[in-house]
Amino acid sequence: MRRKIGDIDMTALSDGPFPAxxxxxxxxxxxxxxxxxxxxxxxxxxxxxxSYLLKLGSKWALVDTGCGPTVGPELGQLPSRLRExxxxxxxxxxxxxxxxxxxxxxxxxxxxxxxxxxxAELIVHEVEANFWLGREPASATTERxxxxxxxxxxxxxxxxxxxxxxxxxxxxxxxxxxxxPGHTPGHTGWVIHSGRDSVLIWxxxxxxxxxxxxxxxxxxxxxxxxxxxxxxxxxxxxMVSADRLCVAGAHLDFPGIGTIVRTGASYRFEPGA
Ligand SMILES: [Zn+2]
Numbered sequence: 619m620r621r622k623i624g625d626i627d628m629t630a631l632s633d634g635p636f637p638a639x640x641x642x643x644x645x646x647x648x649x650x651x652x653x654x655x656x657x658x659x660x661x662x663x664x665x666x667x668x669s670y671l672l673k674l675g676s677k678w679a680l681v682d683t684g685c686g687p688t689v690g691p692e693l694g695q696l697p698s699r700l701r702e703x704x705x706x707x708x709x710x711x712x713x714x715x716x717x718x719x720x721x722x723x724x725x726x727x728x729x730x731x732x733x734x735x736x737x738a739e740l741i742v743h744e745v746e747a748n749f750w751l752g753r754e755p756a757s758a759t760t761e762r763x764x765x766x767x768x769x770x771x772x773x774x775x776x777x778x779x780x781x782x783x784x785x786x787x788x789x790x791x792x793x794x795x796x797x798x799p800g801h802t803p804g805h806t807g808w809v810i811h812s813g814r815d816s817v818l819i820w821x822x823x824x825x826x827x828x829x830x831x832x833x834x835x836x837x838x839x840x841x842x843x844x845x846x847x848x849x850x851x852x853x854x855x856x857m858v859s860a861d862r863l864c865v866a867g868a869h870l871d872f873p874g875i876g877t878i879v880r881t882g883a884s885y886r887f888e889p890g891a
Contacts, residue, residue: 626792627673628854629703630866630873633684634693636721638826642759642839646829651836654829656707665826667721668874669696670819670866671705672810674792678705679712681819682868683725683734683810686773696725710738712790713777715800716821716868718742718750718770719840726773733776740777743795746804747783749842763842797825797885798854800847801840807854817864817875823854825869831855831878831887855885 621628639652652659672679686695697707713735715723728734750770758764774781788794789808796807801822808819824830825838834851837844858865859880867874876889 619875621812621817621875623815623817623874624792624809625675626812628810628817628866628875629671630875631699631703632872633667633669633672633699633721633725636667636685636689636869638663638665638691640826643814643826643829644841644844646833646836649791650833651829654742655826656828664874665869666874667693668866668868668870668872669725671700671703672793673789674712676711677711678713678736679793680710680735680738680788680879681714681720682716683713684723685721686727686734687729688720688724688769693721707734708736710735712741712792713738714741714789714808715746715806716808716819717746717805717823718774719766719802720773722767722821722868723770723773727776731775733774738777738780739763740774740781741783741789742783743797743804743806744783744785744814745797745799746802747781749803755811762840772776780876788851792865800848800850802837802842805850817866818854818858819866820854820869822849823865824867825889826865827870832884834885859885 619630667684669679685693687694703713750767753769755764784795786795792812794809798805798807810817830836835848838846841847855878859878876887878885879888
């Protein structure tokens with residue numbers, strides 16, 4: 619699916635279906651989660667893994683790179699989707715990561731650890747780069763973080779000479795970083811803006827839309843700081859619903875583009891540009 623943002627073209631691309639479970643929710647009533655999900659207990663469900671391709675003037679930029687070959691044959695579809703869109707991985711000039719978790723960054727490299735995007739500059743928020751790349755795995759406070767530091771280093775290794783870290787604000791003409799911390803410390807929304815139009819590519823502000831849009835307090839086991847993630851989700855919903863800012867989410871149902879509408883004390887997602 620394509621969307622124009624002023625002079626910028628945005629295309630949603632799917633990396634494949636990620637197997638999910640309600641066991642990943644923390645401090646949230648299981649029966650209520652099941653009810654909101656709208657599926658009988660035990661029914662498998664999947665999270666989409668969306669990336670966004672941007673045409674910025676003469677350059678091609680990609681927000682997030684999917685799982686690569688690490689999760690199984692159903693995932694790691696992004697390179698094929700890019701070729702089908704007429705923009706093979708070699709044509710990508712810039713990669714922007716929302717954060718350095720495996721389902722967003724492992725698509726940077728193939729099974730041998732070589733760069734999938736040989737010509738791309740990698741842009742990451744300074745806070746995110748410091749958390750995953752700026753220290754030893756042994757300094758991690760949990761086993762999951764330790765493992766993910768290793769994966770983050772592996773995925774970014776061939777890009778370190780062409781990696782740029784940024785703070786909040788304009789990273790490229792038409793692309794600005796907005797720190798949305800919690801899921802990871804440097805989790806970043808990318809605001810794409812041109813003319814009067816803008817879209818917030820918000821990464822993982824939401825993982826399970828059926829539950830977390832209606833109940834933003836539902837946190838996720840993979841959140842590095844669940845309480846900060848809750849607060850960021852609430853604050854982001856308030857902002858985008860008040861401003862009617864269009865959002866694009868990595869785990870919102872493909873193509874993952876739409877608006878958040880406030881309904882009393884709750885919210886709903888309306889797909890569509
Ligand atoms: Zn994710």
